[in-house]
Amino acid sequence: MHGLALYISHVWEAAATTSTALCHLHGMDVDTERVALEIAPALAAIRTLDLEVICNSQSPADQDRYRSLLASDPQGQVVRGLLLLRNADIHLPATVDVKTDRITGGVNHVRVFPSWQPYDQLPGAIRTSTGTRPGAHNAYRTAVGGHLVVDTLLDAFAFFHRCDPTLARYVPGTEELEYFPLKQYISHDYDRRHPDQPSRPQVEAEVRRRTQQTPPLGKGRVIVHSFSSDGATIYCGATVRSLIPMDFTEPEDQVARDIQAGYPYVAVTADGTHHVVSVDGGNRLFADGSLLAQLPLRSPRDHPHTEFCQERWQVAATDAFEYRAQRHLHGC
Known part of the structure; x- marks a missing residue:
């Protein structure tokens, strides 16, 4: 989980320091390439934690319990949905959406807030993929599509941390998770910077x-x-x-x-x-x-x-x- 925490921090920093620019001919030229490059190892880490570190290391009975938790737990559903993207092995910028109305600018860099494309807008290669169980497709629809990328990665980390807290790396001499909270940047409203913090949908529901x-x-x-x-x-x-x-x-x-x-x-x-x-x-x-x-x-x-x-x-x-x-x- 040390790797996943590190990769999440990389995604966070990449999204806050993009080369997005305003073109007088084509409008906002959104840069998602570096963000996508940082997302890839995070998804790989999630797959490794799910399959190798947790599931395959357990007895058959415990594996069944773990799979049941994946299917019933909201954050477990996020993990299943993210596995769809990892197993499809497709160019990740095609799966990421950036809404230009939430972009914040800086002198040298522009911060974007990437979210996952809704399921119906994913490339056909993902929607027709047979390399992942059907449950992953449903999980993506309900728990991943349309949600902020960092929110889902933090959900995945929180899920694995609840499954086995010993997998995480802590700041020496403390019970604080290493790399969290994530670095603070200029934001419109709410930023989730820690796996233990509520997700944006949860906060929005309370605000509404x-x-x-x-x-x-x-x-x-x-x-x-x-x-x-x-x-x-x-x-x-x-x-x-x-x-x-x-x-x-x-x-x-x-x-x-x-x-x-x-x-x-x-x-x-x-x-x-x-x-x-x-x-x-x-x-x-x-x-x-x-x-x-x-x-x-x-x-x-x-x-x-x-x-x-x-x-x-x-x-x-x-x-x-x-x-x-x-x-x-x-x-x-």
Whole structure:
């Protein structure tokens, strides 16, 4: 596990010091080559720990228990999913995705936050690979695809550490794991730098939960438009503040919770009339006695194209920190 810890630190540092640059012709030219080169030995170490160090060193009965743990434990599922990539033996940059909206810049280097491609976007050679059991494909879908690369590597380390703590290397004279916490760099929000720290999805789930429990800041919200997303009604408009109004997008059920908590919403119809929004015992939204869903709302004045609202909601729906910022709950 000393090797895996070392390789994780290399991946971390490589992602923080890339040669990513902005090209005036092609946009962001993302550099993932060095990151991929550092990922390869980490995946090899995971395969060795899984197969040779832990599984094959045990009795048949213990091997069965270990395989059951791999299949049932969330971090064990991460290990199984990563084995799919290692066994496929394919050029790793094809499996890594970097979202340009999370890049942070520096004078000499640019930090990127690589994540694994969703399963459906993996190269066909991986998806059709027969060198790994079908369970690895399912594990990749649910526990690896779309997740940050470093998050999954830390999950794998944490899993092996729970299986056998004696495999890890510690700082002499302490119980601190060597190489952890990882070096601190400039970040947008949360960085997981230790195997014992919660993963980003876990932190985001808690941030979203706390955000939804607290009404937005501001004097109230004005609803001017609605649209459907994944079967849910999403409302958008502006949060009324002392200075500059702030755009918002919010699902119908959250609007109902906000109103029940005493936070005011009004809806503006096409003729400019403001209607106070209320909620009944069945969590249905009404505007001055009429169902809000049936009200002819005014289109956004500053952004007449509904794509703007939909794009804004997609960001809030997939990034809890952005959602928190939208509700103006800084630091909550």
